[in-house]
Amino acid sequence: xxxxxxxxxxxxxxxxxxxxxxxxxxxxxxxxxxxxxxxxxxxxxxxxxxxxxxxxxxxxxxxxxxxxxxxxxxxxxxxxxxxxxxxxxxxxxxxxxxxxxxxxxxxxxxxxxxxxxxxxxxxxxxxxxxxxxxxxxxxxxxxxxxxxxxxxxxxxxxxxxxxxxxxxxxxxxxxxxxxxxxxxxxxxxxxxxxxxxxxxxxxxxxxxxxxxxxxxxxxxxxxxxxxxxxxxxxxxxxxxxxxxxxxxxxxxxxxxxxxxxxxxxxxxxxx
Amino acid sequence: xxxxxxxxxxxxxxxxxxxxxxxxxxxxxxxxxxxxxxxxxxxxxxxxxxxxxxxxxxxxxxxxxxxxxxxxxxxxxxxxxxxxxxxxxxxxxxxxxxxxxxxxxxxxxxxxxxxxxxxxxxxxxxxxxxxxxxxxxxxxxxxxxxxxxxxxxxxxxxxxxxxxxxxxxxxxxxxxxxxxxxxxxxxxxxxxxxxxxxxxxxxxxxxxxxxxxxxxxxxxxxxxxxxxxxxxxxxxxxxxxxxxxxxxxxxxxxxxxxxxxxxxxxxxxxxxxxxxxxxxxxxxxxxxxxxxxxxxxxxxxxxxxxxxxxxxxxxxxxxxxxxxxxxxxxxxxxxxxxxxxxxxxxxxxxxxxxxxxxxxxxxxxxxxxxxxxxxxxxxxxxxxxxxxxxxxxxxxxxxxxxxxxxxxxxxxxxxxxxxxxxxxxxxxxxxxxxxxxxxxxxxxxxxxxxxxxxxxxxxx
Numbered sequence: 238x239x240x241x242x243x244x245x246x247x248x249x250x251x252x253x254x255x256x257x258x259x260x261x262x263x264x265x266x267x268x269x270x271x272x273x274x275x276x277x278x279x280x281x282x283x284x285x286x287x288x289x290x291x292x293x294x295x296x297x298x299x300x301x302x303x304x305x306x307x308x309x310x311x312x313x314x315x316x317x318x319x320x321x322x323x324x325x326x327x328x329x330x331x332x333x334x335x336x337x338x339x340x341x342x343x344x345x346x347x348x349x350x351x352x353x354x355x356x357x358x359x360x361x362x363x364x365x366x367x368x369x370x371x372x373x374x375x376x377x378x379x380x381x382x383x384x385x386x387x388x389x390x391x392x393x394x395x396x397x398x399x400x401x402x403x404x405x406x407x408x409x410x411x412x413x414x415x416x417x418x419x420x421x422x423x424x425x426x427x428x429x430x431x432x433x434x435x436x437x438x439x440x441x442x443x444x445x446x447x448x449x450x451x452x453x454x455x456x457x458x459x460x461x462x463x464x465x466x467x468x469x470x471x472x473x474x475x476x477x478x479x480x481x482x483x484x485x486x487x488x489x490x491x492x493x494x495x496x497x498x499x500x501x502x503x504x505x506x507x508x
Numbered sequence: 509x510x511x512x513x514x515x516x517x518x519x520x521x522x523x524x525x526x527x528x529x530x531x532x533x534x535x536x537x538x539x540x541x542x543x544x545x546x547x548x549x550x551x552x553x554x555x556x557x558x559x560x561x562x563x564x565x566x567x568x569x570x571x572x573x574x575x576x577x578x579x580x581x582x583x584x585x586x587x588x589x590x591x592x593x594x595x596x597x598x599x600x601x602x603x604x605x606x607x608x609x610x611x612x613x614x615x616x617x618x619x620x621x622x623x624x625x626x627x628x629x630x631x632x633x634x635x636x637x638x639x640x641x642x643x644x645x646x647x648x649x650x651x652x653x654x655x656x657x658x659x660x661x662x663x664x665x666x667x668x669x670x671x672x673x674x675x676x677x678x679x680x681x682x683x684x685x686x687x688x689x690x691x692x693x694x695x696x697x698x699x700x701x702x703x704x705x706x707x708x709x710x711x712x713x714x715x716x717x718x719x720x721x722x723x724x725x726x727x728x729x730x731x732x733x734x735x736x737x738x739x740x741x742x743x744x745x746x747x748x749x750x751x752x753x754x755x756x757x758x759x760x761x762x763x764x765x766x767x768x769x770x771x772x773x774x775x776x777x778x779x780x781x782x783x784x785x786x787x788x789x790x791x792x793x794x795x796x797x798x799x800x801x802x803x804x805x806x807x808x809x810x811x812x813x814x815x816x817x818x819x820x821x822x823x824x825x826x827x828x829x830x831x832x833x834x835x836x837x838x839x840x841x842x843x844x845x846x847x848x849x850x851x852x853x854x855x856x857x858x859x860x861x862x863x864x865x866x867x868x869x870x871x872x873x874x875x876x877x878x879x880x881x882x883x884x885x886x887x888x889x890x891x892x893x894x895x896x897x898x899x900x901x902x903x904x905x906x907x908x909x910x911x912x913x914x915x916x917x918x919x920x921x922x923x924x925x926x927x928x929x930x931x932x933x934x935x936x937x938x939x940x941x942x943x944x945x946x947x948x949x950x951x952x953x954x955x956x957x958x959x960x961x962x963x964x965x966x967x968x
Binding site: 353359364369 | 645647652686688705707770772815816818820821822824859863899902903929932933935965
């Protein structure tokens with residue numbers, strides 16, 4: 238090997254190394270599957286209980302805003318007495334819905350519907366309500382119940398497409414196709430932070446394959462638990478969007494069982 | 509006027525005494541912070557006050573002759589809430605109404621109607637009209653106590669009162685107002701005791717208050733049950749006689765409600781007075797008239813309700829059994845034209861959710877047990893109702909349709925309505941109230957009272 242040849246190889250070495258790494262990247266990534274990634278996202282620690290204040294800002298195509306203020310309490314039951322979790326939400330504004338409260342009990346048995354009750358101050362009555370279809374939109378926002386985190390990992394087929402930089406992090410890009418043909422989305426593309434397993438962005442495609450919505454998320458860490466700080470869902474077809482700002486997050490405060498009962502619906506946050 | 513002021517005074521006195529009796533229990537009260545493990549904080553006597561309310565204008569126009577405005581009701585309602593120290597919460601609801609229709613069409617209404625319907629201040633008892641609810645909540649560890657003028661809401665039925673009969677009803681606007689607006693709040697002491705998923709509710713109502721019927725000569729005066737005298741004879745109807753306000757005449761009630769194997773269930777018992785007076789008819793040979801004296805009678809009521817959710821369906825049911833109601837009868841051997849019969853009032857129905865739509869179907873029956881053909885009222889009254897509500901355009905547009913059909917008397921009512929939330933605080937609505945049926949039917953009596961309306965509401 239001549240010095241000239243050796244010199245050329247030395248010059249090319251960084252490029253060769255980069256090329257080999259680039260070639261190996263899919264192989265490395267292939268070590269983890271799309272399903273593994275979405276399971277890790279699903280298994281993120283969310284604590285024993287959480288409370289937070291959420292401000293929903295609904296923005297129409299003309300830029301007009303509507304604001305809903307809520308306070309939410311959630312408790313993980315981890316299968317105790319058959320419960321998965323319980324959640325109660327109080328509406329503080331706008332004025333005509335102030336005092337409305339929503340209670341939901343979800344069960345470990347996946348075939349069992351959630352039990353749900355609604356207290357409407359206009360009726361002064363607690364009413365049993367049907368467990369909403371997961372495709373229904375929540376409170377007139379651009380989020381469905383599924384989008385809010387109710388969807389189970391097993392309901393979709395997940396494929397890792399690639400990994401790419403997202404902001405300062407590296408993200409796995411996962412395509413999720415519903416197993417159920419009648420689902421409202423034909424597919425979702427999710428960007429998952431490869432270090433903390435936090436969803437950074439989701440693109441939603443409707444049944445006809447049209448690019449429907451984009452969700453972008455900002456996270457905050459409270460006592461070692463990652464929770465939403467801000468979520469923005471933009472509907473590209475209707476040009477309507479919803480921003481959720483989550484504030485005053487508290488985790489593991491020891492919320493008692495008596496918070497999640499019908500009595501609290503009527504009494505409000507005086508527990 | 510003096511009597512009603514005295515009633516109010518008695519109510520206030522009752523509440524004051526009860527508060528004095530209960531104050532020593534305040535040590536056991538759960539402060540809001542206790543659940544979070546924090547020490548109670550010394551607070552001012554009143555703190556954490558909040559004011560809410562709305563202003564509303566509802567303008568209705570008659571679709572039948574005479575074509576004119578039937579209602580231009582302006583309503584201001586203000587609600588105040590405040591913590592009382594760390595042991596209680598005070599609620600006050602004030603309301604003022606003004607309807608210029610009774611100034612515009614003075615020839616169409618007698619003076620009694622104009623005064624009573626024009627405004628809260630011109631009514632017989634302005635204080636009672638304006639201070640609708642005032643009560644004190646005292647939350648304890650395993651129970652809640654509510655003292656004062658209040659509403660009790662029971663039952664599962666929509667737009668119908670079967671076990672929801674603790675409070676009397678204001679029928680001045682027929683059944684067109686929401687129940688929360690047409691229930692007449694009453695002075696009472698109410699205790700809810702909680703054990704696991706069950707609640708035992710006890711009520712004590714020191715003084716009976718009847719339904720408020722639409723006045724003679726007003727738009728919604730009931731005519732379907734009018735007494736028709738034999739030819740050549742007149743009818744003299746005397747004002748109803750309310751039972752004396754004393755302990756013996758007070759009303760009591762209890763209800764056990766809770767959750768059993770996924771079912772919301774309740775059992776209730778009310779030892780109350782019938783909110784509608786019985787008509788005691790006697791022949792007066794001196795005046796050659798039928799004299800109708802209206803008296804109230806005790807009417808014990810047992811109730812049972814259920815509800816559950818199965819997928820998109822929420823079946824509901826409600827039953828009440830009343831013992832010994834007085835019915836008017838044509839039987840000449842009946843004393844004062846009345847017989848006593850038990851009755852059963854039932855409702856079964858379901859909600860069904862489909863995307864942005866909610867459908868509510870109900871079948872209602874009122875059955876007089878051991879019926880007597882001479883009784884004027886139908887022994888079996890059946891009605892079907894459908895209520896369709898939609899939540900569209902991000903819950904800003906809410907069309908709905910309520911239809912009730914009663915095959916027993918062939919009367920029906922249909923109420924289409926659409927509400928649009930223009931902003932977070934302003935709602936605009938438009939709708940119609942349509943009636944049909946024979947004149948002697950519940951809805952048919954208002955066959956010529958069809959109306960369309962628009963409503964503006966701003967909340968704060």
